[in-house]
Amino acid sequence: MRICNFCSTFAAAFDQTTMSNLLEIHNLHASIGGKEILKGVDLTIREGEVHAIMGPNGAGKSTLSAVLTGNPAYEVTEGTVLLHGKDLLSMEPEIRAREGVFLSFQYPVEIPGVSMVNFMRTAVNEKRAYEGKPALSAKYFLALMREKNKLVEMADKLNNRSVNEGFSGGEKKKNEIFQMAMLEPCLSILDETDSGLDIDALRIVAEGVNRLKTPQNASIVITHYQRLLDYIVPDFVHVLADGKIVKTGDKTLALELEKTGYDFLNE
């Protein structure tokens, strides 16, 4: 059977540029307090992909996650970011979240007096309202929470405690992935999720992330160390240095970096 060349070429091009592009970052520049941190980041992420971002301290890794989620401390000075073709940078932080952008915080925030149940129910129902869906009943919601608690081996008694208050380092990181499971984002950004975790907690957190993977969603895994990438295997590894992506490879690049470090940047 012959396939029209034009059609197949067109279909392939169409497929690559629009259909499956979840996130498109073009020439992104951002600063904090007048100091430029991101100096022209380009990155395209398609559905189903896992991208690792590695790089030395101060390269701008956490700035990238802050800018994508709309942290008001940072100012975008140039560039565009499209999420499913929509202008992400013009959206308020809560709208970005409801559109499916989720950040697993490097330092999860304690909120005294606001219970996990109340926090999570508000978040889930605000997202549902945004999508035109009815609120979940209290009974169904609690059952859903318990089900998702199990995914990260998180004790369900934590549901009645204030958000992150008095949680151990491991519990806080499990709580981030638990929230990710509740909100079912299309784009998860894991910012140094491995920092401060012992090997058991790391395995549990990583398995939780892997089980949440679908052909439609994608993850950005920001990390310093190869260790996490033994558990969450990336399709692409990018090296961010001095505010730009300077090298991209497959998972073997992470292993290489583990051996050689970032000295090649200075060559």
Next chain:
Amino acid sequence: MNNLTIHSGETFEQVFLNEPSVDLHIVQEAGSHVKIHVLNWRADGSNDAQATNRIAVEQQGEGCSTEIYALAYLNGQQQVTTETRVTHAVGGGTSDQLIKFVLDEESKGRFVGELKIEQDAQKVEAHQTNRNILLSETAEMRTQPQLEIYADDVKATHGASTGQLDDTALFYMQQRGIGAQKARQLLVGAFIKDVLVTIGEDNNALRERLLNAVDGIIE
């Protein structure tokens, strides 16, 4: 001014809600207990309501406990002044004070807290905490803690802070899809409930009504 003596072993517990003026002078005899809540609640008040609360408690007998909770949640041009004076004349007693103001728009709050532990009042444990949140740039809070401690063997703490809502907590909530306004309401609600939950069993219905009212603000 209301002068009251709480006799040995007795308990005095009262909630004052939206009184334009509270003026109490209480003397506690040995082993008596006092628990007072003073709540100035904007939802029930007029735009320019003013209130003054003066609460003086003297522990004249050993082994007394005193708890004073004050909460003012104000907007418009409302003004509330709360003055407390807790005196430990003899030892072995405890006192706890939690004073909170939430000030929006052009409202003004003032807290003067005197805590005195006299020379012979050993083994006293006294805590005074004042926390205030300013929700607008035009709201104003003045706070004057005054501690006079003449005894050596006591445990006394005090802390006062005035600030805005926690930006990092607000962003965290927004990142989970909670709208900015709702996030602020949740944080204010938590700050207020912290005082309301201390209302005792005798005033169950009132406590539940007020907690629900806070949820009403949140919903």
